Amino acid sequence: MQKAFEGVVIESQGEKAKVRCLKQTDGANNGAYQDKDNMIIDVANEMGAEAGQRVLIENKEYSKNKNALLTVIVPLLAIGLGGLMGYHMAAQFEISVSVSMILGGVIFGLPVLAVVKNPDEVEHPSIIRVFDD
Numbered sequence: 365m366q367k368a369f370e371g372v373v374i375e376s377q378g379e380k381a382k383v384r385c386l387k388q389t390d391g392a393n394n395g396a397y398q399d400k401d402n403m404i405i406d407v408a409n410e411m412g413a414e415a416g417q418r419v420l421i422e423n424k425e426y427s428k429n430k431n432a433l434l435t436v437i438v439p440l441l442a443i444g445l446g447g448l449m450g451y452h453m454a455a456q457f458e459i460s461v462s463v464s465m466i467l468g469g470v471i472f473g474l475p476v477l478a479v480v481k482n483p484d485e486v487e488h489p490s491i492i493r494v495f496d497d
Contacts, residue, residue: 408490
C-alpha cells in the first residue's frame with residue numbers, strides 16, 4: 365500500500381477536505397470511486413488546503429491485529445487481573461470473595477475501557493503538503 369500519494373482538493377470544509385486522486389490498487393481507501401481511474405476521499409485538512417490545490421496525502425497504516433489486541437484482549441486481561449487481585453485481597457478487607465473479585469475487575473477494567481479507542485474510528489488520511497503551482 366502506498367503511504368503517500370498526490371491528489372487535487374475539490375472541496376474544503378474547515379478541518380476536512382474532499383480530494384480527487386488515482387484509485388489505489390489494493391482497494392484500501394476511505395472514499396467512493398468516481399470513475400474507473402479516480403476516487404474521491406475524505407482527508408484531514410490540517411494544512412488549510414483550498415479547492416483546486418494539488419496536495420500530497422499520507423495514508424497512515426494500521427494493523428488490524430494490533431487494533432483487535434488493544435480493543436479486546438487488553439481490557440479482558442485488566443478485568444482478569446483485577447479479579448485475581450480482588451480474590452487475594454478479600455481476606456484483608458474481610459468481605460466476600462465474589463464481591464472483592466467483582467470490585468477488582470471493575471476498578472481495573474473501567475479505566476482501560478475508557479482509554480482504548482473504538483476500532484471503528486479509523487484515522488482518515490491527512491494532507492501533509494500543499495504544492496505551489
